[in-house]
Amino acid sequence: MGNAGEPRYNPLFGQFVGEGQADERTLSGMVAYCLYKIAKREWAVEFFQRNGRRPTEVELDEYTRTWTATRISGTQKEADAVLLAFAASVIDENTPSIREDALRGTFLTSVINSILAAFLYTLILIGIVILLRFSGVDLLSVYQAIEPH
Numbered sequence: 001m002g003n004a005g006e007p008r009y010n011p012l013f014g015q016f017v018g019e020g021q022a023d024e025r026t027l028s029g030m031v032a033y034c035l036y037k038i039a040k041r042e043w044a045v046e047f048f049q050r051n052g053r054r055p056t057e058v059e060l061d062e063y064t065r066t067w068t069a070t071r072i073s074g075t076q077k078e079a080d081a082v083l084l085a086f087a088a089s090v091i092d093e094n095t096p097s098i099r100e101d102a103l104r105g106t107f108l109t110s111v112i113n114s115i116l117a118a119f120l121y122t123l124i125l126i127g128i129v130i131l132l133r134f135s136g137v138d139l140l141s142v143y144q145a146i147e148p149h
Helices: 011-017 026-051 057-065 067-135 141-147
Strands: none
Touching: 011 026, 011 067, 026 057, 026 067
């Protein structure tokens, strides 16, 4: 598995996480790799209890080779389920405060926007009346002229 001076890398890391690529599967792959490491540790503890010694590097390599494509795929699906359960628990835990913030923000924002719009509309109307007055147009006379008698 490489020369004596070269560092040893677990070949399954690349299958779970991907080689040097960051994408939407990275977190899920890291969780899957963690699940693999938990299973490997459990296997090593059971090996020690059965044999009274730690597994050798060769035995650890043999364990790693038992991880078939189906087993890797199943662990990846388990990691996805773990992440979905975590996301659901975060959403469930925070739903009341999210709802409260949304309702408070929506109502207050709507009221402020309505007041501001009414104020600006009033200013525009006052501005139009002032402009017409300076132009020599008497709105009251125009209104009285078109009003039915």
